[in-house]
Amino acid sequence: MDPFIPSHVRVGPCWSRRRGLAGWVALAVCFFLVLIGRGTGAPNTGFSEQEIKAAWLFNFARFVEWPTNSFATQTAPIVVGVVGKDPFGKELEKALVGRTIRGRPVLLKRAVAEGDLANCHLLFISPSERRRLRDLPEKLRGAPVLTVGETDEFLDQGGIINFVIKENAVRFEINVRPAQRAGLKLDANLLKVAVSVRGRYE
Amino acid sequence: MIVHLKLNSAPGARYSRVHVETALEPKQSSGRRVVGCFLASVAGLALLGGLAFAAETVPEADPPTSPKRDLSELSLEELANIPVTSVSKKPEKLSHAAAAVTVITQEDLRRSGVTTIAEALRLAPGLDVARVDSHTWAVSSRGFNDTFANKLQVLMDGRSVYTPLFSGVYWDVQDTLLEDIDRIEVVRGPGATLWGANAVNGVINIITRSAKETPGGLIIGGGGTEELGFGALRYGGQLAENAYYRVYTKYFSRDSSALPNGDSANDRWQMARTGFRTDWDVTAGNSLTFQGDIYGGDEDQTYFFPSLTAPGFSTTLASEVELSGGNLIGRWRHEFAAGSDSTLQVYYDRTHRNAKGFIEEERDTYDADWEHHQSWGDRQDWVIGAGYRLSVDEIHNSFPVSFDPRRRSTQLFSCFAQDNIALVSDRLQLSLGSKFEHNDYTGVEFQPGARLWWAADEHNSLWASVARAVRTPSRADDDIRLNDRVAPGAPPTLFSVFGRNDFQSEELLAYEAGYRVQPDPRVSFDLAVFYNDYDRLRTVEPQGIAADPSLPGTPNVLSLYLQNRAEGETYGGELTAHWQMTEWWRWRGTYTYLQMQLHAKPGSTDPNAEDDEHRSPHHQFTIQSSMDLPWHLQLDTLLRYVDEVTDVSVPSYLSLDVRLGWQPLKNLEFSVTGQNLLDDRHPEFGPTVVPIQRTEVQRGIYGKILFRF
Numbered sequence: 021m022d023p024f025i026p027s028h029v030r031v032g033p034c035w036s037r038r039r040g041l042a043g044w045v046a047l048a049v050c051f052f053l054v055l056i057g058r059g060t061g062a063p064n065t066g067f068s069e070q071e072i073k074a075a076w077l078f079n080f081a082r083f084v085e086w087p088t089n090s091f092a093t094q095t096a097p098i099v100v101g102v103v104g105k106d107p108f109g110k111e112l113e114k115a116l117v118g119r120t121i122r123g124r125p126v127l128l129k130r131a132v133a134e135g136d137l138a139n140c141h142l143l144f145i146s147p148s149e150r151r152r153l154r155d156l157p158e159k160l161r162g163a164p165v166l167t168v169g170e171t172d173e174f175l176d177q178g179g180i181i182n183f184v185i186k187e188n189a190v191r192f193e194i195n196v197r198p199a200q201r202a203g204l205k206l207d208a209n210l211l212k213v214a215v216s217v218r219g220r221y222e
Numbered sequence: 223m224i225v226h227l228k229l230n231s232a233p234g235a236r237y238s239r240v241h242v243e244t245a246l247e248p249k250q251s252s253g254r255r256v257v258g259c260f261l262a263s264v265a266g267l268a269l270l271g272g273l274a275f276a277a278e279t280v281p282e283a284d285p286p287t288s289p290k291r292d293l294s295e296l297s298l299e300e301l302a303n304i305p306v307t308s309v310s311k312k313p314e315k316l317s318h319a320a321a322a323v324t325v326i327t328q329e330d331l332r333r334s335g336v337t338t339i340a341e342a343l344r345l346a347p348g349l350d351v352a353r354v355d356s357h358t359w360a361v362s363s364r365g366f367n368d369t370f371a372n373k374l375q376v377l378m379d380g381r382s383v384y385t386p387l388f389s390g391v392y393w394d395v396q397d398t399l400l401e402d403i404d405r406i407e408v409v410r411g412p413g414a415t416l417w418g419a420n421a422v423n424g425v426i427n428i429i430t431r432s433a434k435e436t437p438g439g440l441i442i443g444g445g446g447t448e449e450l451g452f453g454a455l456r457y458g459g460q461l462a463e464n465a466y467y468r469v470y471t472k473y474f475s476r477d478s479s480a481l482p483n484g485d486s487a488n489d490r491w492q493m494a495r496t497g498f499r500t501d502w503d504v505t506a507g508n509s510l511t512f513q514g515d516i517y518g519g520d521e522d523q524t525y526f527f528p529s530l531t532a533p534g535f536s537t538t539l540a541s542e543v544e545l546s547g548g549n550l551i552g553r554w555r556h557e558f559a560a561g562s563d564s565t566l567q568v569y570y571d572r573t574h575r576n577a578k579g580f581i582e583e584e585r586d587t588y589d590a591d592w593e594h595h596q597s598w599g600d601r602q603d604w605v606i607g608a609g610y611r612l613s614v615d616e617i618h619n620s621f622p623v624s625f626d627p628r629r630r631s632t633q634l635f636s637c638f639a640q641d642n643i644a645l646v647s648d649r650l651q652l653s654l655g656s657k658f659e660h661n662d663y664t665g666v667e668f669q670p671g672a673r674l675w676w677a678a679d680e681h682n683s684l685w686a687s688v689a690r691a692v693r694t695p696s697r698a699d700d701d702i703r704l705n706d707r708v709a710p711g712a713p714p715t716l717f718s719v720f721g722r723n724d725f726q727s728e729e730l731l732a733y734e735a736g737y738r739v740q741p742d743p744r745v746s747f748d749l750a751v752f753y754n755d756y757d758r759l760r761t762v763e764p765q766g767i768a769a770d771p772s773l774p775g776t777p778n779v780l781s782l783y784l785q786n787r788a789e790g791e792t793y794g795g796e797l798t799a800h801w802q803m804t805e806w807w808r809w810r811g812t813y814t815y816l817q818m819q820l821h822a823k824p825g826s827t828d829p830n831a832e833d834d835e836h837r838s839p840h841h842q843f844t845i846q847s848s849m850d851l852p853w854h855l856q857l858d859t860l861l862r863y864v865d866e867v868t869d870v871s872v873p874s875y876l877s878l879d880v881r882l883g884w885q886p887l888k889n890l891e892f893s894v895t896g897q898n899l900l901d902d903r904h905p906e907f908g909p910t911v912v913p914i915q916r917t918e919v920q921r922g923i924y925g926k927i928l929f930r931f
Contacts, residue, residue: 072304078294079301083298115294119294176561189302190301197560209298213299218560
């Protein structure tokens with residue numbers, strides 16, 4: 021820049037600085053009012069996080085095979101349980117109730133009692149209970165229960181599937197070893213869409 | 223069945239030694255920038271016009287609300303790619319860190335519109351970031367700010383970037399493609415137990431994304447009044463199964479700042495940089511990362527140096543500084559089993575800085591670090607490590623500043639161990655550890671720390687810590703001769719500051735405590751307070767006066783020696799508040815308080831021993847608002863107050879940055895950012911040790927376009 025021209029004198033821009041700023045402020049204020057006038061922010065279309073998660077739970081049940089001895093009969097239901105505060109609201113009913121998977125109906129159980137945990141096939145462990153229930157996957161170790169959570173440490177604590185939000189989509193990570201100990205067979209397609217897979221089948 | 227294992231490691235997990243939890247970041251293709259000041263004048267109208275248009279045509283990306291598709295009919299792949307529209311912004315989880323930690327995420331960087339790493343640090347409380355001129359910053363944590371601030375450890379992807387020359391950071395050469403940064407972790411207070419010497423008042427840890435997370439192309443372009451022009455190009459892809467790469471290149475040119483009278487300060491700055499990163503999950507449990515950058519650039523700077531010639535005994539030097547350098551990092555991570563993993567990292571770094579007529583520094587750094595993490599039983603988690611660093615330099619001397627010897631190699635050996643003990647699982651955690659270092663100047667240094675974290679319940683947690691840290695001598699403390707000024711006379715008297723090899727480490731004993739509370743899922747507070755007790759702080763002691771016939775005109779030379787004859791206490795605190803007011807409007811506020819009481823110790827005759835007290839603001843606050851508006855618009859504002867800094871004659875100031883971003887398509891973003899909008903110009907810092915020209919920061923507006931392909 022030419023040292024002899026004071027830096028606040030600008031050659032080029034077609035607006036004087038001072039007037040420009042006032043104009044900008046006025047413009048910004050108008051603009052802001054227009055936006056506020058429009059009311060709510062991001063338009064609410066498409067699917068909520070909970071809806072998508074509920075759909076995933078259904079798909080987990082579809083793409084995981086439990087040992088046959090975990091069912092009393094040929095048509096015994098697949099039991100999906102929720103421990104802790106249920107974050108899904110009605111979405112879980114919508115996604116699961118009335119469905120059948122491989123000829124088995126899906127049974128939804130909320131507020132599963134401690135003694136009943138091992139009787140679930142798929143257990144969603146709510147983050148609300150992360151402290152109290154942190155030893156839970158460990159307690160269920162070996163029982164044919166697919167544990168699903170959504171906290172950072174869930175896999176470290178022995179959980180099998182953990183929800184994560186990635187690029188604005190609901191994804192999940194899988195921990196293979198505890199699944200194997202539980203005698204669960206995870207479909208390759210499920211592993212393929214996982215964000216990350218920890219461990220491997222041996 | 224064969225499952226290829228992808229290591230479940232967050233990018234930079236290795237060097238993130240503080241356990242930090244951040245809220246989920248709703249990732250969107252980031253971007254902005256438009257060309258030149260043309261847009262600055264037209265953008266507002268254009269945007270409004272564009273919006274009116276967009277308002278009618280927009281829902282291109284959004285499926286109509288009424289006949290929703292049934293999610294159960296989707297394939298797994300489809301389900302995995304369904305965007306979440308109403309992300310229930312996760313309540314920010316209370317961090318388990320027993321330290322004052324702030325994380326600046328990629329989203330924060332993008333939405334603030336900052337263009338440099340130094341400026342990004344303004345988003346963290348407890349730091350004092352002052353722009354000295356167009357390309358120079360003074361950055362410190364919890365006091366002692368200076369252009370040559372020396373109590374901060376700064377790492378980029380595990381590479382230490384502070385220079386052993388004066389233990390400070392040349393912020394002008396610390397850069398990368400900002401869009402590739404995953405997060406910047408800012409730890410206030412000592413982190414020496416893990417990070418070693420210089421992590422006295424804080425640690426700044428800049429972590430870039432894995433190449434796996436940056437696929438595809440990215441083009442950025444823009445410019446404005448202060449940011450004259452910038453552009454960047456990045457491309458990422460897959461080399462083989464489980465092997466990913468990216469390459470980038472960027473360039474920017476910045477306008478000069480202003481002199482106090484409004485004239486140009488002639489300190490324009492331009493840089494070009496290019497780099498790459500590859501991440502390869504070789505086998506189950508083994509991953510390799512290679513990355514590197516090279517850069518070059520130049521900047522102008524004006525100095526007022528002392529001179530031995532009458533009548534002024536001073537010369538004005540309008541100098542050009544040539545900057546170049548590069549680095550290459552290799553990192554191997556091996557997982558033995560769950561809870562047991564090792565990382566080996568080696569790097570080479572070269573910097574060359576030639577401030578013509580003042581100082582030229584060439585430096586090669588070779589570093590190797592090993593770190594092992596091991597869970598032990600249910601309750602204990604060990605981290606141990608060892609490192610070696612060799613730094614080889616060559617200085618080209620001038621009259622104002624010279625080093626003796628001119629070439630020097632220094633070595634640093636270190637090892638550390640830390641045990642995190644869960645006394646009550648997820649409730650009460652104790653961590654104990656220490657770092658041991660051997661440096662060439664003071665020998666062995668021992669830096670232990672103890673930290674305790676307690677969660678009263680899910681919404682309240684407290685922590686406290688005691689730690690010792692040292693700031694080991696820099697090359698300057700040992701070897702410098704700085705001809706500081708000349709008192710006119712016949713003969714004149716030259717004030718020369720000499721480094722001394724009996725200079726000791728500066729020492730800190732720090733007491734900290736913090737409280738985090740989340741009274742409501744939408745609201746959280748994070749408070750940290752500290753009391754720092756320093757000893758052996760640097761002083762400049764007048765030693766004696768003697769005629770020096772080796773210099774022209776046989777001036778009298780007043781020798782001043784660098785010694786450790788000051789002590790002091792600092793105390794203060796930082797408060798951060800988050801408020802998710804609505805789904806689309808988020809607030810964040812920070813307040814920083816600092817008091818410094820420094821004292822010359824008996825035996826000291828340094829009249830300036832307490833100057834540092836007045837080089838950092840007592841109060842700072844920020845208020846930040848982030849809005850997600852209709853029509854794919856985002857509006858972000860940052861209001862910032864900084865109290866007066868008397869020693870460098872900087873009055874208090876209030877500044878406002880505003881960014882408006884518009885993302886009409888998923889892969890296209892326009893933005894306009896206004897910086898320092900509240901005044902034409904204001905000073906943020908002044909010259910201290912090196913007599914540079916005093917300059918002021920000007921208002922700036924720039925536009926940016928970002929396109930992904």
